Amino acid sequence: MTEIVSLADITATTIPAALHGCVASIGNFDGVHRGHAQLLGQAKSLAGELNAATAACVFDPHPIAILRPDAAPKRLSTIDERARRMNRLGIDFLVVIQTTPELLSLSAEAFFESLLVNNLHARGMIEGANFCFGKGRRGNVDLLTELCAERGIQFRVAEMHCQDEDVISSTRIRETLAIGDVAAAASMLGVYHRVSGDVRHGDARGRTIGFPTANLLVQDVVTPAPGVYAGWGILGDSEASKLPAAIHIGESPTFGSGAPExxxxxxxxxxxxxxxxTLxxxxxxxxxxxxxxxxxEQLSHQLRQDIQTCERLLQ
Structure with a gap:
């Protein structure tokens, strides 16, 4: 299993020794989509050449949440979900860096020295061509190439992964979910978009008309646009308990109740x-x-049709 390592202050050398000499890649890796998978695959390949561990470094919360809280995007995936997906890719460590104003004030050079040299003692790095780092995002792959060369760190630039001639990105996936196209989102993610939460009590109207529903409390993860969806429900941590599901997101206008998400x-x-x-x-x-x-009665008739559609889509 990919091990999650928390790092509250990159200027303090507190990284476990098992990470020393790793091949690192830095980003938010939100969703761990197919573009991320391609980049991390190259990190895994370089690590094999160097006989080193792999480490994906993420920031939590997203830097925008510190710089512009009102503009901070909801996450595509939790930290635990990112670790689960990275485990499938064979990544050894997920380093979760606490985002603070002090961290964001570090120059590109200071950030590089603190994290890559003093903490990770990195032997290799893989980043995308659009990677930026340091205060004001002033560091780029050109500077990173110079810094890595000075420190004897092998550095490679990963090609951007495209779909339909557009680069796959977490932002693009969020935009796709915002219009309800969960199939297109899954195509870019490489997996189905997933939310998880605790089942809470609702108004029980579904049960009274023969369609009991679990009301899910989900926080800080992107919810697709309001609508009805076919999907899978998973109880607990076991993928083996996957059950076909009809999912409704949004208000219940027939009853005049509910909320947009x-x-x-x-x-x-x-x-x-x-x-x-937990569902x-x-x-x-x-x-x-x-x-x-x-x-x-009209609602019940439509719900029966919805369930038939979901059964067909999930066969």
Missing amino acids: QIEVHLLNYNDDLYGR TVDFVERVRGVERFGSV
């Missing part, structure tokens, strides 16, 4: 109590948008 999950052919349990949801395909129906 409320998530209700109907697990198909599952009737056990879910309150207080993870993978989004597979959008079925339709949110609609207002003239009666509960």
